[in-house]
Amino acid sequence: MENKPGALARVVGLFHQRGYNIDSLHVDPIEDFEPFRFIEDELGIKFQVGEVSRLTIRTTVGDRLMRQILRQINKLIEVIAVSDEESTYLKGILRNENLL
Amino acid sequence: MKIAGNDILIQSLINEGVEYIFGYPGGAALHIYDAIFNQKEMQHILVRHEQGATHAADGYARATGKPGVVLVTSGPGATNAITGIATAFMDSIPMIVISGQVQSHLIGTDAFQETDMIGVSRPIVKHSFTVDKQENIAQIVAEAFHIATSGRQGPVLIDIPKDLTNPDDLFDFEYPKSVHIRSYNPPVRPENHQVSRAVDAMIASERPVIYAGGGTISSNASEELRELNKILDFPVTNTLMGLGVFPGTDKRFLGMLGMHGTYQANMAMHNADLIIALGARFDDRITNAPDKFAPRAKVIHFDVDHSSVSKIIEADIAVFGQIKDSLQVINNHLKTRKEEIDHEKLIPWHEQINEWRNKHGLNHDLYKNEDDDSPILPQAAVQHIYQESKGKAFVTSDVGQHQMFAAQYYHFDEPRKWINSGGLGTMGFGLPSAMGVKLAYPDEEVICITGEGSIQMCIQELSTCSQYKLPVKIFNINNMALGMVKQWQDMNYDGRHSSISYEDSLPDFVGLVESYGHVGIKITKNSELKDGIAKALSLKDKLVFVDIYVDPEEHVYPMQVANGSLKDLWLGKGEKT
Ligand SMILES: Cc1ncc(C[n+]2csc(CCOP(=O)(O)OP(=O)(O)O)c2C)c(N)n1
Ligand SMILES: [Mg+2]
Numbered sequence: 054m055e056n057k058p059g060a061l062a063r064v065v066g067l068f069h070q071r072g073y074n075i076d077s078l079h080v081d082p083i084e085d086f087e088p089f090r091f092i093e094d095e096l097g098i099k100f101q102v103g104e105v106s107r108l109t110i111r112t113t114v115g116d117r118l119m120r121q122i123l124r125q126i127n128k129l130i131e132v133i134a135v136s137d138e139e140s141t142y143l144k145g146i147l148r149n150e151n152l153l
Numbered sequence: 154m155k156i157a158g159n160d161i162l163i164q165s166l167i168n169e170g171v172e173y174i175f176g177y178p179g180g181a182a183l184h185i186y187d188a189i190f191n192q193k194e195m196q197h198i199l200v201r202h203e204q205g206a207t208h209a210a211d212g213y214a215r216a217t218g219k220p221g222v223v224l225v226t227s228g229p230g231a232t233n234a235i236t237g238i239a240t241a242f243m244d245s246i247p248m249i250v251i252s253g254q255v256q257s258h259l260i261g262t263d264a265f266q267e268t269d270m271i272g273v274s275r276p277i278v279k280h281s282f283t284v285d286k287q288e289n290i291a292q293i294v295a296e297a298f299h300i301a302t303s304g305r306q307g308p309v310l311i312d313i314p315k316d317l318t319n320p321d322d323l324f325d326f327e328y329p330k331s332v333h334i335r336s337y338n339p340p341v342r343p344e345n346h347q348v349s350r351a352v353d354a355m356i357a358s359e360r361p362v363i364y365a366g367g368g369t370i371s372s373n374a375s376e377e378l379r380e381l382n383k384i385l386d387f388p389v390t391n392t393l394m395g396l397g398v399f400p401g402t403d404k405r406f407l408g409m410l411g412m413h414g415t416y417q418a419n420m421a422m423h424n425a426d427l428i429i430a431l432g433a434r435f436d437d438r439i440t441n442a443p444d445k446f447a448p449r450a451k452v453i454h455f456d457v458d459h460s461s462v463s464k465i466i467e468a469d470i471a472v473f474g475q476i477k478d479s480l481q482v483i484n485n486h487l488k489t490r491k492e493e494i495d496h497e498k499l500i501p502w503h504e505q506i507n508e509w510r511n512k513h514g515l516n517h518d519l520y521k522n523e524d525d526d527s528p529i530l531p532q533a534a535v536q537h538i539y540q541e542s543k544g545k546a547f548v549t550s551d552v553g554q555h556q557m558f559a560a561q562y563y564h565f566d567e568p569r570k571w572i573n574s575g576g577l578g579t580m581g582f583g584l585p586s587a588m589g590v591k592l593a594y595p596d597e598e599v600i601c602i603t604g605e606g607s608i609q610m611c612i613q614e615l616s617t618c619s620q621y622k623l624p625v626k627i628f629n630i631n632n633m634a635l636g637m638v639k640q641w642q643d644m645n646y647d648g649r650h651s652s653i654s655y656e657d658s659l660p661d662f663v664g665l666v667e668s669y670g671h672v673g674i675k676i677t678k679n680s681e682l683k684d685g686i687a688k689a690l691s692l693k694d695k696l697v698f699v700d701i702y703v704d705p706e707e708h709v710y711p712m713q714v715a716n717g718s719l720k721d722l723w724l725g726k727g728e729k730t
Pocket of ligand 1 (some may be wrong): 551552553554555556578579580581603604605606607608630632634635636637638
């Protein structure tokens with residue numbers, strides 16, 4: 054997600070608002086962009102150091118709710134991409150579940 | 154040319170084509186108000202309560218399709234706007250709310266009138282911005298309008314500390330020509346494979362229903378829907394939010410569906426083999442128990458918001474994009490496969506629907522009763538309003554029985570004419586939203602159908618109507634009680650009427666409105682209804698408040714039986730399907 058003030062609060066707030074649990078949460082700025090090149094390619098953008106953060110959340114839910122959580126997170130304006138072990142959602146690119 | 158933050162803000166709004174800004178001043182917004190004073194392009198409408206500002210902007214947005222704009226001060230000004238922001242959010246209405254904030258260096262110190270408005274509003278806005286420096290104001294305004302009006306629309310908040318609108322600090326101003334946000338890219342046109350699967354299912358169906366909601370209106374897809382119906386000849390139902398997107402008087406129209414929907418609409422959905430959902434979100438007032446919902450239906454879900462699809466009812470086919478664009482593509486596909494479309498195949502289905510309609514459909518002729526020995530039925534009052542306004546008015550409403558009667562008995566043939574708080578169900582919405590509509594369309598008839606409970610939640614706006622000469626027509630369906638709550642108490646609490654009446658303390662509404670310079674008419678008999686309503690509508694440049702005393706014992710039917718399927722309906726007191 055974009056490293057902007059308030060962005061983290063929106064994600065965390067969303068979990069509470071929609072009744073999902075957070076088991077653990079970890080956030081730090083991305084310094085090595087190598088694993089994220091596919092996002093840059095798909096969206097046609099270039100990340101700069103300090104601009105984006107990676108947020109890792111652990112939660113325990115069923116498949117259907119997981120899909121709903123991913124879609125709700127993906128809707129937040131400052132989120133660039135969101136994925137679980139199976140699918141990745143990218144802004145505007147993915148119109149269906151499992152692009153990758 | 155260099156200008157100050159307050160002027161940058163106002164000039165940015167003017168660049169967006171804003172004609173009205175609804176607001177209420179206070180300390181943190183004073184520099185902004187000074188900038189408003191110094192320009193002529195945009196008119197500020199001074200309401201009497203910030204909730205009124207948000208609903209007025211909302212009504213303006215629903216009627217025009219353009220975003221409504223609100224300006225409030227920090228602290229109580231901002232928190233008073235919350236109900237209206239939540240109302241707009243639930244119904245996906247484009248709105249820009251600008252809230253003043255205490256000076257930057259005071260933030261976090263519990264300063265006078267400091268509220269964390271970004272925090273308070275977070276779950277009820279599509280997005281929000283805190284202005285960090287004057288140089289960013291124009292860009293933020295441009296992004297806010299872009300976000301509010303694209304994809305699934307919604308309210309966007311801009312919180313701006315007072316020092317950033319200080320008239321003494323000058324900056325370059327240039328308004329962005331276009332906006333691109335790299336992490337925001339809502340779908341517009343559907344994917345091909347989604348379209349061809351949807352078209353196959355439409356052609357194969359024998360018992361289809363088109364279920365169109367508010368998203369069809371937001372997307373301005375009424376014409377495309379009418380064309381789809383011309384090609385396919387499918388029956389159409391609308392949600393409370395979708396009324397008008399398909400003509401209410403069309404022979405294929407089933408009426409509204411859901412909790413107080415018609416028998417034929419709910420039965421058609423229950424028995425359908427195909428449901429085509431257009432910009433509708435299967436909320437609990439539609440589906441009743443989701444596990445019993447339309448057991449034999451395949452679902453095609455058209456929506457611009459990924460997260461709405463398969464949230465409650467699993468979609469078999471999803472078509473992501475603006476409804477307008479998606480339907481254009483679908484209609485073109487269907488036209489190329491014209492010879493496969495078989496209208497004859499649908500005849501038994503249409504016959505079945507007509508049978509349902511004849512058996513338990515609504516009675517639209519109640520207004521013909523002129524017998525003064527029986528009390529006025531609220532349904533008949535709405536029918537008279539429909540007749541006298543020739544079905545052409547913009548109608549805003551509040552929340553309760555009167556709202557459901559309005560939805561059931563006023564037939565809307567055009568989108569954006571029926572303006573009500575569907576998702577949040579906000580009492581107090583009716584009058585201020587009517588003001589917003591009247592400002593947008595001064596030459597059109599604007600009617601507010603309200604209840605004596607709801608109207609008192611924003612009644613202070615009668616004063617705003619005097620100030621700006623807004624001759625809306627208010628029809629108060631007066632059952633001397635919180636009727637909808639009473640109905641639930643009758644049905645679920647053995648008639649224990651806990652805190653729903655105020656019979657002895659209701660104001661004399663006629664006297665009340667006259668004190669604001671308006672006209673009041675009181676109606677207590679069936680024989681007075683037609684002429685009283687006609688007279689109100691004939692007073693073109695007066696706000697007229699018609700206080701109609703109706704039968705306090707009436708219930709709204711049909712009504713879904715709690716936790717049942719769509720075919721489980723109460724049809725009258727003690728009478729079930
Ligand atoms: C702000 C708000 N508070 C409470 C409710 C719950 N509520 C729903 S309908 C209703 C009664 C409305 O009374 P009235 O406006 O007289 O309409 P009626 O049902 O009598 O036609 C109430 C209290 C609500 N929808 N909104
Ligand atoms: Mg009432």
